[in-house]
Each structure stands twice: as C-alpha cells, then as structure tokens.
Amino acid sequence: MSKQILVLPGDGIGPEIMAEAVKVLKLANDKFQLDLELSYDELGGAAVDKYGVPLADETLERARAADAILLGAVGGPKWDAIDPAIRPERGLLKIRSQLGLFGNLRPALLYPQLAAASSLKPEIVSGLDILIVRELTGGIYFGQPRESKVLENGERMAFDTLPYSESEIRRIAKVGFDMARVRNRKLCSVDKANVLASSQLWRAVVEEVGKDYPDVELSHMYVDNAAMQLVRAPKQFDVIVTDNMFGDILSDEASMLTGSIGMLPSASLDSNNKGMFEPCHGSAPDIAGKGIANPLATILSVSMLLRYSFNQVAAADAIEQAVSNVLDQGLRTGDIWSEGCEKANTQAMGDAVVAAL
Amino acid sequence: MSKQILVLPGDGIGPEIMAEAVKVLKLANDKFQLDLELSYDELGGAAVDKYGVPLADETLERARAADAILLGAVGGPKWDAIDPAIRPERGLLKIRSQLGLFGNLRPALLYPQLAAASSLKPEIVSGLDILIVRELTGGIYFGQPRESKVLENGERMAFDTLPYSESEIRRIAKVGFDMARVRNRKLCSVDKANVLASSQLWRAVVEEVGKDYPDVELSHMYVDNAAMQLVRAPKQFDVIVTDNMFGDILSDEASMLTGSIGMLPSASLDSNNKGMFEPCHGSAPDIAGKGIANPLATILSVSMLLRYSFNQVAAADAIEQAVSNVLDQGLRTGDIWSEGCEKANTQAMGDAVVAAL
Ligand SMILES: CC(C)[C@H](C(=O)O)[C@@H](O)C(=O)O
Ligand SMILES: CC(C)[C@H](C(=O)O)[C@@H](O)C(=O)O
Numbered sequence: 001m002s003k004q005i006l007v008l009p010g011d012g013i014g015p016e017i018m019a020e021a022v023k024v025l026k027l028a029n030d031k032f033q034l035d036l037e038l039s040y041d042e043l044g045g046a047a048v049d050k051y052g053v054p055l056a057d058e059t060l061e062r063a064r065a066a067d068a069i070l071l072g073a074v075g076g077p078k079w080d081a082i083d084p085a086i087r088p089e090r091g092l093l094k095i096r097s098q099l100g101l102f103g104n105l106r107p108a109l110l111y112p113q114l115a116a117a118s119s120l121k122p123e124i125v126s127g128l129d130i131l132i133v134r135e136l137t138g139g140i141y142f143g144q145p146r147e148s149k150v151l152e153n154g155e156r157m158a159f160d161t162l163p164y165s166e167s168e169i170r171r172i173a174k175v176g177f178d179m180a181r182v183r184n185r186k187l188c189s190v191d192k193a194n195v196l197a198s199s200q201l202w203r204a205v206v207e208e209v210g211k212d213y214p215d216v217e218l219s220h221m222y223v224d225n226a227a228m229q230l231v232r233a234p235k236q237f238d239v240i241v242t243d244n245m246f247g248d249i250l251s252d253e254a255s256m257l258t259g260s261i262g263m264l265p266s267a268s269l270d271s272n273n274k275g276m277f278e279p280c281h282g283s284a285p286d287i288a289g290k291g292i293a294n295p296l297a298t299i300l301s302v303s304m305l306l307r308y309s310f311n312q313v314a315a316a317d318a319i320e321q322a323v324s325n326v327l328d329q330g331l332r333t334g335d336i337w338s339e340g341c342e343k344a345n346t347q348a349m350g351d352a353v354v355a356a357l
Numbered sequence: 358m359s360k361q362i363l364v365l366p367g368d369g370i371g372p373e374i375m376a377e378a379v380k381v382l383k384l385a386n387d388k389f390q391l392d393l394e395l396s397y398d399e400l401g402g403a404a405v406d407k408y409g410v411p412l413a414d415e416t417l418e419r420a421r422a423a424d425a426i427l428l429g430a431v432g433g434p435k436w437d438a439i440d441p442a443i444r445p446e447r448g449l450l451k452i453r454s455q456l457g458l459f460g461n462l463r464p465a466l467l468y469p470q471l472a473a474a475s476s477l478k479p480e481i482v483s484g485l486d487i488l489i490v491r492e493l494t495g496g497i498y499f500g501q502p503r504e505s506k507v508l509e510n511g512e513r514m515a516f517d518t519l520p521y522s523e524s525e526i527r528r529i530a531k532v533g534f535d536m537a538r539v540r541n542r543k544l545c546s547v548d549k550a551n552v553l554a555s556s557q558l559w560r561a562v563v564e565e566v567g568k569d570y571p572d573v574e575l576s577h578m579y580v581d582n583a584a585m586q587l588v589r590a591p592k593q594f595d596v597i598v599t600d601n602m603f604g605d606i607l608s609d610e611a612s613m614l615t616g617s618i619g620m621l622p623s624a625s626l627d628s629n630n631k632g633m634f635e636p637c638h639g640s641a642p643d644i645a646g647k648g649i650a651n652p653l654a655t656i657l658s659v660s661m662l663l664r665y666s667f668n669q670v671a672a673a674d675a676i677e678q679a680v681s682n683v684l685d686q687g688l689r690t691g692d693i694w695s696e697g698c699e700k701a702n703t704q705a706m707g708d709a710v711v712a713a714l
Contacts, residue, residue: 084557087551089551089552093552119477119478119481119588119589119590120476120477120478120588121476121477121478124476140519140552140553141552143516146553146554147554148554148557148558151522155522155523155524156522156523156558156562157520157521157522157523157558158520158521158554158555158557158558159500159518159519159520159521159554159555160518160519160553160554160555161516161517161518161519162497162516162517162518162519163514163515163516164514164515164516165508165512165513165514166512166513166514167512192602192605194444194446195446195450195497195498196497196503196517197503197504197505197515197516197517198515198516198517200441200505200515201505201513201514201515205513223605223606224605224606224608224609225609227584227606227607227609227610227613228609228610228612228613228618229613230610231476231477231588231610231613231614232476232613232616233476245549246606248549248580248581249580249581249584249603249606250584251581252581252582252584252585253584253585253587253588253610255585256584256585256586256588256589257588259589261585
C-alpha cells in the first residue's frame with residue numbers, strides 16, 4: 001500500500017520553499033520507488049484565512065490519517081493582531097499535541113562549505129554536529145492550569161504551570177539515549193534541578209533510563225550553564241535532551257552557532273516514528289514572495305522524513321549528498337552567500353538539488 | 358552615621374576573591390572618606406557547615422540591617438548530596454527573596470584588552486556593552502504551588518508554577534527603562550508571549566510602562582529568538598529586560614559572549630537601591646584554594662556597590678579605572694591570560710588594583 005504524505009506549505013516563504021522540496025520528494029519517490037502519495041492542506045495563517053482557525057478539524061484528521069507530514073513554516077504580521085486563541089502558532093502547537101509528536105529532533109550541523117557564515121571563530125565551530133532532542137508535547141507549553149485574572153485588589157496577574165510526569169520524561173529520555181547510541185554515545189540532559197521541582201524529577205528519571213544504556217555516557221547540566229557552554233565550546237556536546245521550553249531556547253541558540261539556520265531541518269516524532277518534518281527557520285515574512293528564500297532546510301526535512309518515518313536510508317542519504325554537492329558547486333541563496341560564490345534564487349537552488357540527485 | 362556593609366565570602370573561590378575585593382573596598386573607603394563599616398558572615402555551603410542551614414536567621418537579620426551586601430559565590434560538590442532543602446543555592450534564593458532584591462543588573466561588557474578571549478569573531482563582539490535586567494524574586498523560581506507527588510496510577514509527577522503580577526512586572530520594567538535612559542535609550546523586553554499567559558501580561562504591562570518613557574525605544578522579542586540574536590548580532594542590544602528564568606539563561610549566554618566571565622560583576626537591588634553585589638561567575642570548586650582565581654569581577658562588584666547603593670560615583674569610577682589600568686599593564690589571571698601577557702595570581706591581581714587605585 002502506498003504511503004501518504006500530507007504537505008502543509010504554511011505561511012510566508014513556506015509555499016516557495018515547499019515547492020522545491022516537493023520536487024525533490026517526487027524525484028526521490030520515482031528514483032527509489034518509494035510509492036508515496038502526496039496531498040495538500042493548510043496550517044497556520046493560511047488556515048486562518050481558509051478555515052477561520054489555524055488548524056481545521058478536517059486538516060487534523062488528514063494529518064492523523066497520513067503516514068508523515070511535511071511542513072513549511074507558519075506565522076506572519078498579517079495575523080499578529082487577531083484573537084490570540086487562533087493565532088497561527090496555535091495551529092502548530094495543536095498539531096504537535098494532538099498527534100503526540102513528543103520527540104523533536106533538531107540537529108545543529110555546520111556544513112564545512114559554510115563555515116565562514118558562523119559568528120563564532122572557525123576553530124570553535126568547525127565540524128560542529130550537535131543533536132538537540134526537545135520534549136515537544138508537555139511542560140509549560142501545555143500545562144494546566146494557566147490563567148490570566150484580576151485579583152481582589154484590582155491588580156492583574158497571570159500564571160502558567162510546568163508539569164512533567166515520569167512517563168513523559170522516560171519516553172523522551174529514551175529518544176535521547178537511542179540517538180546518542182547511533183552517534184557519539186554522549187548524552188547531556190539539561191534541566192534546572194537546583195531550582196525546579198519538575199527538573200528534579202526530570203533528572204531522576206533520566207538517571208533511571210540511563211541504567212539501560214551503559215554504553216552511553218550521561219551527564220547533566222543546568223540550563224544557564226548549557227546556554228553558556230554552547231557559546232564557549234559547543235563541540236563538547238553530542239546529543240542534548242531537554243524539556244519543551246529549554247529545548248526551544250537552546251535549539252535556536254545552537255542552530256545559530258552554525259550561522260546558517262536556513263540549512264537546518266527538524267523532525268517531530270510520535271512513539272511509532274510517525275512524524276512531522278519542517279525547517280528550523282521561520283516563515284520570514286520580510287522576504288516572502290520574492291523567490292529568494294533558501295529551500296535547503298525544507299529539502300533536508302524531506303531527507304529526515306524518509307529516514308525517520310519510512311526508514312528509507314538510501315534515499316535520505318542521496319538527498320543529503322545532493323545538497324552537499326550543490327554547496328560544493330558554489331551555489332548559494334542570499335542567506336548563506338559569501339564572496340566568490342554564485343547567487344541562486346529559491347527555484348535555481350531546488351533545480352540544482354534535483355539535478356544533483 | 359557610617360554605612361554598614363555585610364561581607365559574605367561564600368564557598369569555593371569565594372573567600373580568596375573576596376579578600377582582594379575587601380582590600381580594594383577598604384582603600385576606597387579611606388581615599389574617598391566613605392565612612393564604611395564592614396562585618397562578615399557566611400552564606401551557602403559555608404553557612405551549612407557553620408549553622409546547619411545555607412542562610413541562618415541571624416545572618417538574614419544582619420543582611421536586613423546592613424546598607425549593602427557583598428557576596429563571593431556559593432555552592433560546591435561538598436554539598437551536592439545533602440537534603441535539597443538546605444543546598445547552598447537555597448540560601449542565595451532566600452536572601453534574594455527575603456530582602457526583596459527584585460532588580461538584577463548583569464552587564465555583559467567586552468573589555469577591549471580582552472577581546473581575543475571571546476569565542477565569537479572580533480567584528481561581532483568588539484565594543485559589546487549590553488545590560489541584562491533580570492527579575493529576581495518572582496516567576497517560576499518562587500511560584501506556588503510546586504510539588505512532587507505520586508499519581509493514583511503509581512506514576513510520579515512534579516510541577517512548578519510561573520506567576521507574575523502586574524506590580525512585579527511594572528517595577529522591573531521601570532528598572533529596565535531607567536537603565537536604558539542613562540545608556541543608549543533602547544530597551545528590548547524578552548518573553549514568550551506566543552505561548553505563555555504570564556508572558557502575555559508581561560508584554561502588556563511593559564508596553565504600558567513604556568508610555569512614561571517616550572524617549573526610550575521599546576521592542577519585544579521572543580526568548581528563543583533572543584537566544585539566537587545574542588549569538589548572531591549581540592551589538593543590536595542595549596538593555597534587555599526579562600523574567601527570572603529567561604534572565605538566568607540569557608545573562609549567562611550574554612556574559613559568555615565576552616569570553617571573560619571572570620570580569621563581570623552584578624547587582625541585585627531592592628526598591629530603595631539597597632543591594633547585594635556579586636560576581637557573575639560561580640564558586641569554581643575545581644580551582645578553589647589554589648590562589649589563582651580572577652578577583653576582578655568581585656572588585657568590580659565593589660564598584661557597582663558604591664555606585665548603585667551609595668551613589669559614590671567618583672569612587673566607583675576610580676575602581677573601574679584601576680581595573681582597566683591593570684589590564685593595560687598586561688597582568689592576567691589564568692582565565693583571561695593570552696600570549697604576551699603576564700600571569701598573575703589572585704593576590705597579585707588584587708595588589709595591582711590597589712596600587713593602581
Ligand atoms: C512558534 C512557536 C510556538 C514555536 C515554539 O516555541 O515551539 C517555535 O518557536 C518553535 O521552536 O518551533
Ligand atoms: C545558583 C542558581 C540558583 C542561580 C540562579 O539560577 O538564579 C544562579 O544560576 C544565578 O544566576 O545567580
């Protein structure tokens with residue numbers, strides 16, 4: 001039976017970069033006889049425009065029925081002033097939560113061809129290859145109760161709740177250890193156990209899970225120190241596992257170490273490795289519609305999709321190799337361009353990957 | 358009447374660096390006729406050893422009675438295994454909270470003499486001068502309820518609460534705007550208003566306070582983006598104001614941009630500018646007792662103390678100038694040493710500042 005992929009181009013540059021990624025996906029489908037079937041829908045602002053909500057029930061059902069989801073990016077100034085309850089991001093949070101996509105993999109990889117793009121000194125970042133494993137469906141992002149209210153004295157106050165259960169921590173810790181096992185066997189769990197009750201449980205459970213992975217070297221680090229160490233000596237890390245909020249912050253910091261966030265894909269997986277795949281970067285409204293966005297992160301998200309949800313290692317490797325070849329040819333979109341390289345627009349970049357594949 | 362300063366050397370390298378800072382403080386006292394009186398007590402692990410708790414009631418009373426507090430650093434492996442309720446950090450959190458030290462100022466300043474120490478490219482960080490204003494007595498650090506429990510199904514769970522009230526946000530926002538006013542008139546408020554209820558209130562109240570500061574340019578940024586922008590282009594920031602947890606993470610990240618966290622002081626102020634002053638770095642147990650720690654952050658904390666709590670601008674400036682002169686002389690402790698400079702131990706560095714003053 002053929003595999004169903006739901007494509008959600010989203011907002012801003014989403015549709016442009018997705019067009020290129022879909023070309024690559026279709027070619028891989030033919031070349032490696034993957035028997036994939038694509039369907040399309042909207043998420044985020046585009047869904048607000050079409051359905052009145054950032055994630056329509058029918059879209060959610062299609063996403064449930066699909067074997068994997070490929071997402072562009074969501075959000076933009078057009079929807080900044082609308083009711084917070086239907087902001088584009090809400091659609092993203094809802095699809096993550098409703099599909100149980102708790103395991104978020106965010107690689108921070110420095111492409112040797114792009115080493116100059118980093119704001120860090122070459123010796124600090126050359127060869128950088130970190131994987132951040134972020135818990136994506138729990139913690140303060142979804143914790144109840146959360147409320148905004150007026151106190152008796154007339155003062156406003158608001159609060160959020162940061163909860164974690166043993167099973168939530170256990171399953172994301174396992175993802176961290178499993179990833180470390182197929183990489184350099186080092187896992188750093190990041191928390192704030194010197195202050196937070198939830199972090200104390202986090203640390204205890206990660207320790208317990210670690211008993212089943214004697215071959216992986218486990219360490220713990222406070223989040224403030226991790227934010228510092230990522231700047232000081234990022235190559236000390238192999239895999240980092242952390243909670244939803246800390247993962248949000250540290251994965252963005254780590255991706256920026258490479259200087260080329262336009263290159264970084266991500267995966268959000270459920271317990272059966274069904275997943276949603278998307279670039280780490282946002283919808284970049286400032287350059288939307290100009291045809292100059294970098295499609296490579298989305299193309300590499302296709303590679304992650306084939307690798308993690310369909311176990312199509314050869315096809316996934318081939319796409320990564322094609323991207324690397326295109327960089328070797330000297331082709332660059334504006335965001336990664338440097339002296340001596342050839343400027344390419346979104347479509348030219350996509351075509352080059354197709355040709356290389 | 359003379360001003361009372363309570364000195365809390367703390368743990369690890371605390372006593373060593375404090376000895377040098379006290380020399381400088383005493384000299385400034387004589388030279389500028391400040392009429393200061395010093396007394397000493399313990400905080401953190403040293404207090405656990407002496408009193409059985411990381412902040413004894415009598416110490417807290419002395420701190421209340423004092424006009425300012427000078428702190429070294431707390432914590433160390435010796436107290437890692439003790440009851441979490443009396444860990445060294447608890448003393449730090451308690452003194453902050455009990456004294457109402459809500460306004461935490463953490464400068465990230467790159468000393469031109471130490472530009473090479475940064476892991477970032479010189480053009481990215483040269484001239485860097487950011488001030489992070491962190492809310493220090495509210496938010497998830499102190500929010501109730503917080504609990505660790507066993508659910509009916511036998512599973513453990515734990516949660517924390519992140520609350521903010523209008524008045525808490527208002528007073529720290531004012532600190533941010535006031536600081537921006539005497540600097541480059543740019544304030545960036547950092548939150549996660551696309552996800553958190555507390556951040557939505559944070560953003561609304563900061564906006565309201567901003568009405569009273571039309572001369573300060575206010576912007577808002579999500580915390581994940583801020584973590585990224587600090588790496589990409591840190592010089593875009595002047596003053597950043599943010600909550601307790603985000604401030605913890607971002608101030609450490611920002612301080613590491615300078616490459617010389619051993620140089621950075623901090624102030625924690627109450628609503629009357631009474632404050633506690635301490636280096637940004639920790640207790641560095643690995644080098645404690647060796648006499649090689651960098652005392653300059655603590656010496657610069659003395660300068661902040663004189664400036665912020667006692668309004669002794671001339672004395673504060675003189676100490677900063679003395680530190681700068683010592684760097685010009687080429688004297689460096691190990692943490693900031695580079696080729697061509699002269700290595701100095703803790704005491705030699707303190708003596709040099711005394712001589713320069
Ligand atoms: C858009 C936002 C809600 C989202 C998050 O915070 O998770 C984004 O920053 C991300 O990291 O995917
Ligand atoms: C020691 C710890 C509790 C403390 C904090 O998180 O506030 C420290 O990291 C700091 O930033 O002063």
